[in-house]
Amino acid sequence: MQYTVSIAFSPLDQLIDIAKAAEELGFDNIALPDSIFYFEKQSVDYPYTADGKRMFDENSPWVDPLILAGTLGAVTSTLRFYTNVMKLGSRNPLLLARQVGSVANLTNNRFGFGVGIGWAPEEFEWCGVPYAKRGKRVDEMIEVIKLVLGGGMVEFHGEFYDFDRLQMSPAPSKPVPFYVGGHTDVALKRAARVGDGWTSAMMTCDQLTETIAELRKLLAANGRADDPFEYQAVCIDKFGVDGHRDLVAAGVTDYxxxxxxxxxxPFDAPVDKKIDSMKRFADTYIHSGWQDA
Structure with a gap:
């Protein structure tokens, strides 16, 4: 199982130190969260909390994850980065293809593209994109981005996006992995159809077990049963080595x-205290050899 540090809600001036420490301590990845802006009035429930309220406020720190991936990639050499997850629905696929390709090249292929749709009408509408048909639009966006990142002269003529022959150079020397987020049936089907992995929000081990089993059925139905596929999990009820053994048994490949x-x-604790916590975590899970037992 891989181990990934999420830097959600950490002050921006701590992020370089956290990434350097993560690499030194043997972590595999940094997960980069995404939010464009905070809107004062919330028109729909936040889907990942029991009460529908957001777990952040107008002062919570965010930075564009693609810019951050390039920045952290410049001060590390082996650590990987992935968006967790970038909300595609309010963005433009050609601009994203340019950005993702740049990050992949500048990090020497140490970047994975975690993608989702986005949940808030405000983010769509205030960025000039309709909220309606968002799922179908994102499906087409993923197709466009993969096409362009594949290199060479390409064209696309779809329902939402239409362009004649164009090329972005240089293309990444390796395919950028796409990790699809979401818990709905539609999201799971999307992950099994076009993803190189699936990423969860906060779930119990039982929920992860059930979801991973369903994803495996969907992968088989798409003729992908033997394809490499990552199961990235945020688990809220399994801790300690025994708990992580349970997660491996459930099928989790990336914690x-x-x-x-x-x-x-707290999220804004001093960075030296955070690094101390990372050392304890690494000693318990990364360096203890429990996975070899």
């Missing part, structure tokens, strides 16, 4: 966590 939160520290 996403915030080590300092597990130690009871």
């Amino acid at each position: 996403i966590g915030i080590p300092w939160v597990f130690d009871g520290l």
Whole structure:
């Protein structure tokens, strides 16, 4: 199982130190969250909390994840980065293809593109994109981005996007993996159809077990049963080595966590305290050899 540090809600001036420490301590990845802006009035429920309220406010720190991936890639050499997840629906696929290709090249293929749709009408409409048909539009966006990143002269004529022959150079030297987020049936079908992996929000181990089993059925139905596929999980009820053994048994391949939160520290704790938590986490899960037992 891989281990990924989420840097959600950390002050921006800590992120370089966290990434350097993560690489030194043997973590595999950094998960990069995405939010464009905070809107004061919320028109629909936030889908990942029980009460529908957002777990962040107008002062929560965010940075564009693609810019951050390039920045952190410049101060590391082996650590990988992936968006977790970037909300595609309010963005333009050709501009995203240019950005994703640039990050992949500048990090020497140490970047994975975690994608979702987006949940808030405000983000769509205030960025000039209709909220209606968002799922179909994102499906087409993924197709466009993959096409352009594949290199060479390409064209596309779809329901939402239409362009004649164009080329973006240089194309990444390896395919950029796409990790699809979401818990709905439609999202799981999308992951099985076009993804190189699936990423969860906060779930229990039982929920992960059930979802991963369903994804495996969907992959088989798409003729992809033997394809490499990542299961990236944020689990809320399994801790300690025994808990992580249960997650491996459930099929999880990549554990996403915030080590300092597990130690009871706030998101804005001093960076030296966070690194201490990362060391304890690494000693327990990465260096202990439990996966070889």
